[in-house]
Amino acid sequence: MPKARVLAWLVQFAQTDVASLQGGPPGDLPNLIYELRQWLDLEPDEPLSRSVPELEAQPARLQPLVDRMAQLLEAVADGRRFEASYSGGSVILEAGRLRSEGGRALSYRDASLEDAILRLALDDLYENVKATGRIRRCPECSALFFATRVNQKYCCHACANKRASRLYRAAHGPERADRQHQRYERKLRERLGRNVKVRRRPRSSARP
């Protein structure tokens, strides 16, 4: 998986709806597992490389992995401390791979897939501090998102608009905002109700 994609993918993974994956379009689950394998970059002889395909038969086992990723990334987005116990394993440095693109030179033989995912995510966050700052929480809907622009504050346009209209209401008073809205609705109803075509007024310069 290209480095530039990794953190955005982790955010996506943390938001996986496991229940809907199970009953969703047939390609979704294999796709997710394929990407998980790409990201983990497991050696074929690693015991864990057998655990990943097993997820396809038992997708419910994805849930704790997704939950743990969400806990980690939410802590990152909120600037909080994250702590998890770790069962460890062994680590191998393939020094010959240090200079090659792609492939991880360090390969850990973790005791569990959960530990492998946690450790690799920590590595990736730590190695890309700038990009890690783009993992944010939307102040409107509190969803996690990966900001595509440096100054992006909200997860989507809908949330940005909701916040803007709330601020408007707060500044101008709820009565005024409501009155304005009612006036607009009344006009619209009058227009549509009578089925009157609204003609453009002549330009003011053409008036006597």
Ligand SMILES: [Zn+2]
């Ligand atoms: Zn949002």
